[in-house]
Amino acid sequence: MRATPLIPLDALDTGECGTICTLPDNPELRRRLTALGLIPGTKITVVNISPAGDPKAYFFRGSLIALRHKDAQKILIKNRWAVEQ
Amino acid sequence: MSIDTKKQYRIFSAVLAGNPNVGKSTVFNALTGMKQHTGNWPGKTVVTAEGHFRYKDSEFVLTDLPGTYSLNADSPDEEAAKEAILYGHPDCIIVVADASSLERNLNLILHILEISSKAVVCLNLIDEAHKKKIIPDSRKLSLMLGVPVITAAARSGKGLDKLTAAAYGVACGSIKTTEVKNNYGTDTETAADTIINALPEGLNSKRFISLELLNKQNRTEFLEKNNILFTPELKNAIEKADKILSEYDDIEYIRSQTIVKRSEEIYNACVYLENKSYNKRDRSIDKIMTSKRTGIPIMLLLLAIVFYITIVGANYPSQWLAQLFVLVEDKLRELFSMWNANEFISRIFIDGMVGTLGSVVSVMLPPMAVFFPLFSLLEDSGYLPRVAFNLDKYFYRSGTHGKQALTMMMGFGCNACGITGCRIIETERERRIAALTNNFSPCNGRFPTLIAIISAFLVCGIPSPLRSFAGAAMLVGVIILSIFISLAISKLLSLTILKGEPSSLVLELPPYRRPQFFRTIVRSLADKTLSVLGRAVIVAIPAGIIISLLANTFISGKSIISYVTNFIDPFAQIIGLDGVLLTAFILGFPANEIVLPIALMIYLSNGTMTDYESLEQLHSILTANGWTTITAICAMIFTVMHFPCSTACLTFYKETKSIKWTIAAFLLPTLCGIICCLLVNTICHCLMILL
Numbered sequence: 001m002r003a004t005p006l007i008p009l010d011a012l013d014t015g016e017c018g019t020i021c022t023l024p025d026n027p028e029l030r031r032r033l034t035a036l037g038l039i040p041g042t043k044i045t046v047v048n049i050s051p052a053g054d055p056k057a058y059f060f061r062g063s064l065i066a067l068r069h070k071d072a073q074k075i076l077i078k079n080r081w082a083v084e085q
Numbered sequence: 086m087s088i089d090t091k092k093q094y095r096i097f098s099a100v101l102a103g104n105p106n107v108g109k110s111t112v113f114n115a116l117t118g119m120k121q122h123t124g125n126w127p128g129k130t131v132v133t134a135e136g137h138f139r140y141k142d143s144e145f146v147l148t149d150l151p152g153t154y155s156l157n158a159d160s161p162d163e164e165a166a167k168e169a170i171l172y173g174h175p176d177c178i179i180v181v182a183d184a185s186s187l188e189r190n191l192n193l194i195l196h197i198l199e200i201s202s203k204a205v206v207c208l209n210l211i212d213e214a215h216k217k218k219i220i221p222d223s224r225k226l227s228l229m230l231g232v233p234v235i236t237a238a239a240r241s242g243k244g245l246d247k248l249t250a251a252a253y254g255v256a257c258g259s260i261k262t263t264e265v266k267n268n269y270g271t272d273t274e275t276a277a278d279t280i281i282n283a284l285p286e287g288l289n290s291k292r293f294i295s296l297e298l299l300n301k302q303n304r305t306e307f308l309e310k311n312n313i314l315f316t317p318e319l320k321n322a323i324e325k326a327d328k329i330l331s332e333y334d335d336i337e338y339i340r341s342q343t344i345v346k347r348s349e350e351i352y353n354a355c356v357y358l359e360n361k362s363y364n365k366r367d368r369s370i371d372k373i374m375t376s377k378r379t380g381i382p383i384m385l386l387l388l389a390i391v392f393y394i395t396i397v398g399a400n401y402p403s404q405w406l407a408q409l410f411v412l413v414e415d416k417l418r419e420l421f422s423m424w425n426a427n428e429f430i431s432r433i434f435i436d437g438m439v440g441t442l443g444s445v446v447s448v449m450l451p452p453m454a455v456f457f458p459l460f461s462l463l464e465d466s467g468y469l470p471r472v473a474f475n476l477d478k479y480f481y482r483s484g485t486h487g488k489q490a491l492t493m494m495m496g497f498g499c500n501a502c503g504i505t506g507c508r509i510i511e512t513e514r515e516r517r518i519a520a521l522t523n524n525f526s527p528c529n530g531r532f533p534t535l536i537a538i539i540s541a542f543l544v545c546g547i548p549s550p551l552r553s554f555a556g557a558a559m560l561v562g563v564i565i566l567s568i569f570i571s572l573a574i575s576k577l578l579s580l581t582i583l584k585g586e587p588s589s590l591v592l593e594l595p596p597y598r599r600p601q602f603f604r605t606i607v608r609s610l611a612d613k614t615l616s617v618l619g620r621a622v623i624v625a626i627p628a629g630i631i632i633s634l635l636a637n638t639f640i641s642g643k644s645i646i647s648y649v650t651n652f653i654d655p656f657a658q659i660i661g662l663d664g665v666l667l668t669a670f671i672l673g674f675p676a677n678e679i680v681l682p683i684a685l686m687i688y689l690s691n692g693t694m695t696d697y698e699s700l701e702q703l704h705s706i707l708t709a710n711g712w713t714t715i716t717a718i719c720a721m722i723f724t725v726m727h728f729p730c731s732t733a734c735l736t737f738y739k740e741t742k743s744i745k746w747t748i749a750a751f752l753l754p755t756l757c758g759i760i761c762c763l764l765v766n767t768i769c770h771c772l773m774i775l776l
Contacts, residue, residue: 027335028159028511029589034341035155036591037189037348048371051380052478055487057371057594061349062186064367066474066592068481 007080010056010072012046018077019043029071037061038075045083095143097256100169102197103181104190105152106467106595108209111239112181113149116249140253148173151508154189154593155341156196160511170200172310174289176256178204179248184214184221184236185363185596187356191348192341194230195267200293202262204232205251212238213598218359226355231263240601266292269343273299273336276326283322285313298323299336367596374468380475385561387468391459393557396536399451400553404699406451410443429637436690437633438626444682445625446618448703452533453678454614460498460529461609465600469494474594476568480587483572484579486515487590493519493571496526497564499617500729501736503528508740514585517746518578520737524729524754525571527563530617530677534724535563537681541703542717567725574757620732621678628672628679629686636690646687660759661719661766663711670723675731680724715769719762726758 006021020042023030038044038060047064048057054069067075087096101116103109117136134149150169151162158164170178180197182190187208194206208214208221227234233251237244254260268274273296280295288294288311297307304323308315330336373379414435421431463469473490480489488510496503503523510516527535536556544555579585635646646668654664662670665687673680685703688710707717728751729737738747 026589027338029591030338031155031157031159031341032589032591034338034345035157035192036593037192037345039342039345042345047368048375048474049377050375050474050477051377052475053377054478054481055474055590055592057375057474059364061188063189064371064594066470066477066487066590066594068477068487068590070481071589071591 006076006078008073009044009058009067009075009077010069012077012080014046014049015083017043017045017079017081017083019079020075021078022076024071024074026074029074033075036063036065038065044077093142094139095257097143097145097176097253098148098173099145099177099179099252099256100148100150100173100175101179101181102150102166102170102193103152104154104183104193106593107152107181107183107190108239109152109181110149112179112207112209112237112245112248113147115239115242115245117147138249140249143253143257145177145249145252145256147179148175154193156193156200161508170197171290171293175201176203177252179207179252180204181207181209184208184211185217185219187219187221188348188352191351192344195344195347198230198232198265199267199296200290202231202264203255204262205248205255206230206232206234207239207244207248208234208236209239211236211244212241213596217363219363220357220359222355222357226351229265229351229355231265233260233262264292267340267343267347269296269340272329272333273339276329279326279329280319280322283316283319288313296336296340299326299330301327364596370597371471371594374471375474380471384472384475385565387463388564389557389561391456391463392536392560393553394459395452395456395532396540396553396556396560398455399533399536400540400700402451402454403447406447407443407699410439410447414439414443432637433630433633437629437636437686439629440689441625441629441632441679441682441686442622444685445621445679448537448681448685449530449533449621449678450614450618452536453529453617454610456532457498457529457614458606458609461605462600462602465598465605467595467597470592470594473592477590477592479572480575481590483576484585484587485518485575486510486512486588487592489515489519489522489575492523493526493568496523496528498529500524500526500528500733504733504736504740512585512588514579514583515588517741518575518583520740521578521746521750521753522571522574524733524750525567525574525726525757527567527725528677530621530730531724532560533678534681535560535721537700537703538717538721538724541700542707542712543714545701545704563721563725570726570757570761574753617678621676624676625679625682628675628683632672632683632686633690636687644690646690650687659766660723660762661715661769662723662762663716665710666716666720666723670727673730674728677724677730715766718769719766722761722765723758726754726761728752728755 009018012018020038020040022040023033023038042060044058044060046056047059050056055066056072057064057066101109101113113134113136116138136147138145138147148169150166153163153166156163156167156170158167178197178201180194182194198204208223214221223234223236233255235244235248235251237248239245251260255262276299277292277295280298281291284291284295294311298304305315333339374383417435417439418431421435469491472494473487476490477487480487492503492506495506500523503526504520507516507520510519539556539559543559544552547555632646636644638645650664650668653667657664657667666684668687669680669684672683685706688706734747734751737750741747
């Protein structure tokens, strides 16, 4: 694990992990994400990409959640590493 | 609690809350013996259902709340759940949680426990969790939450007796629950305490109310809803609290973060993972179902398989039923002639009523009876959210919500359900677009019409083993067309009268679950198919009688019905249909299932043939009445795109409370259908002239 500058969540590829650093400012979206357990510090993995390239499916806290590119880019992560297969 | 003096029963009110996809409806059905349809996808329970069950000397009135992830009241669903818990003051809250993804579920549990600790947690799907080697410690969990925790597998009925016992204990007070506080930090706690002291005596959920009052928004509305007087004392306390928290900009966010952290703590303390990669199987299925190369082809293939089975499986019963009705009609005819009954009356009774009923049952019932259970199996397996995932980008481009894909799917079952299902969509603009375009999904009542037209007309020249396959492929084509139209109209709406940006999508892709084949098939046959058929029969009998009355009453040598059909025939011809068919569509407003049977009855009353026993005969009846391939195509287009049935219109009105929008929902698909049919008809005729 190596520290990198903050990057948007949607920059991650399938099989890559990150730690959430900041959530979007939009209060509604933030509330909805928080309700699913996404808060700063949560570990998140990209599991799948939709056939059309958007949205992506993210795995965190035991559930698989689809997020659109435009929403995921407002979520910043601080670490990035590949999951061992 | 109240007491029914007549029956000497204590009556308790209970609510069933929980995340979507945790088997809440299964628990509800198992407890109450009711048959609410369950499904493995978010937003299945959109209408709160109510049922009863008895335990010892008490009767419970159980309300099934919509599945939600939070009580933020962002969507109408969440609002309903929150209001039932906060203002309904239930004697017991049963929170259903998925034992295999407890961490996320704990969020809602902690939110609910903050409002009331008169609760029981039901750790459902424990069998599935054990299979994944996820072992929750329910005793420890119960200690940490302060309420009883019962493990259960509602599908097989395991643990439900313990659940009712615990619910009874909590409701009557024999089980003492403790309020466990989430610590939000010194400042928030001090501020909340200040408000608690100023709240009136005897108020329920004081701590929760004071925490909610820390939010600067909607304070007065919130107080009004809780019937709390805004006394100077309270006003003072709130001002004080605001001062304490002046440095924090979003208290709600702090609260929900704290709850997430607390959930994590509890989860880590109470759940043992013996196998860290427990969801490997799901990941590999997803790799096939949603990958770039195979996602869309598999989706189409699955659809094609469903249709293929429907066409093949419906063919034989359809013929048997048709032959049975012919037999019944012949016997009746003999009986009538034995009685020397009036020719007019026997025509109305036999050709009109029994004939229409016969074609509803023989043409429409078999495809419905095969399609609906298959569709339910797909629903239960957890595949439908994957379809939404695969198609979302197109919905995004059309300016709509990704969950519209889900409501669209519901529409393939029933448009009224689809329109109600739009409650899962959070913003009003997108909800309206989804509801307006829902009717473009041909429902279960329209599929048989499409199947009959395709089998009798479009694929009849193809040799038999390939025929059903070609039919299935054509139906897939119709579905693709309907999705395309639905997207195009959504785009049009979001560019014009419902302008706006698409909101964000947060869509759970639930774990795949092996559907319970037998139960799903029996249930969807017994509940859905028969109830839909019942409605069709109720409409078909009077419609059959009225039409045969009109067809057998002659004014200056012509039947009344021919005056009607001749009158609208010129218009119908322009859009590639004929007067009879358009009349049938109009008369089919109460139930789409009777469109084709009615058209057949009118055709038959005009001609020499009185009966049909197979699809081949259907073909000759239609050709004898001037049908061409173009008529068949236009009839199919109009079947996909015309006014919603009366039930769907009524549902739309109930959901929007606006006559204006209901009229829009009526006109929009009708106009689209007329325009498309007009275009197809004109282009085809021009081509024919040119060639």
